[in-house]
Amino acid sequence: MEFSSNNDIVKLCLQGMSMEEQNKSKEASKLFLQAWEKGTNDFEKFLAAHYVARHQKNVSDKLKWLKTALQFALKINDDSAHSAFPVLYSNIAKSYEDLRDFDNAKKNYDLAKSFGEKPSDKGPFYHGTKADLQVGDLLTAGGNSNYKPGLKMNHIYFTALVNAAGLAAVFSKGNGRERVYIVEPTGGFENDPNVTNKKFPGNPTRSYRSESPLKIVGEATDWVRQTNEDIEKWKEKLANNKGEIIN
Incomplete structure (x- = not known):
């Protein structure tokens, strides 16, 4: 599920x-x-x-x-x-x-x-963005945060839930159309500490991050975009979130 x-x-x-x-x-x-x-x-x-x-x-x-x-x-x-x-x-x-x-x-x-702290998830994995990329391109850490102005991210983030990647694409910077790419980690990765064992036990959103690049191996087109009403609710939640980003 x-x-x-x-x-x-x-x-x-x-x-x-x-x-x-x-x-x-x-x-x-x-x-x-x-x-x-x-x-x-x-x-x-x-x-x-x-x-x-x-x-x-x-x-x-x-x-x-x-x-x-x-x-x-x-x-x-x-x-x-x-x-x-x-x-x-x-x-x-x-x-x-x-x-x-x-x-x-x-x-x-x-x-x-x-059970350790290293994820056992085998994917497939996805990354949401508005950038126009090609198979074989590498996504690397060091980009600006989508959620906190002026913050350079030390990791590249991804998920095993295609619709979650679609939501990330909605909030990503840029003027292009929302894209969800299928990616492969080129190095080790960890559970995203910003969501793991926070509100819910474990990492139910299957969200991860890596210091190593992600290689684009394809594009997913079967993801479901949330309604405008739901997106506005997410924007409101993010605006009211006073927690610090674990970078």
Whole structure:
């Protein structure tokens, strides 16, 4: 399943997080439980259970919900869920630690570490831009940020979700038409720290960055452009975002 902010369960979780930011814990808990009850697939259930867990009053109940989230995540053959394994196992380990079950705590900390920080995603990968490029061209770090004036980027960014690359193309600089290129990393890459384990567990948007160039190997034309209304909402979110870009 492709992660989308238009998904009803994702929307409920975002509303819950908004309530948390306003210190309205009871309202947030209700929204996360609503997301759990309305979830219809493994990804939605995993996501909702993760948030229900953090509103439990006692550690045993929290552990039960964390294990439930993990069970659903393990069913999903998708990097959107796999990227959450380290944080899921770490949270389970912390719960065992709080219960003074140190053997199970160590076991789960070791599992969290075993997944490491390097992405297992094999792509295909995409980069959105308004630049007119050709197969074989290289995209390199050092360009200006699309989101913060005057900031030179130390990495080149890409994603495994074609529609996410399309959205990036909308916000890219330039006067050309929006393009989504299929790219191959020429070196190592990492989860984008600006989105990974921020609002959502792991890296569900499958967003990555590299200091090495990306090689263009083709162009994707089957991506879906968001509506003008949704794009305006994104612009509003970006304008209100006061967080610093991790460069």
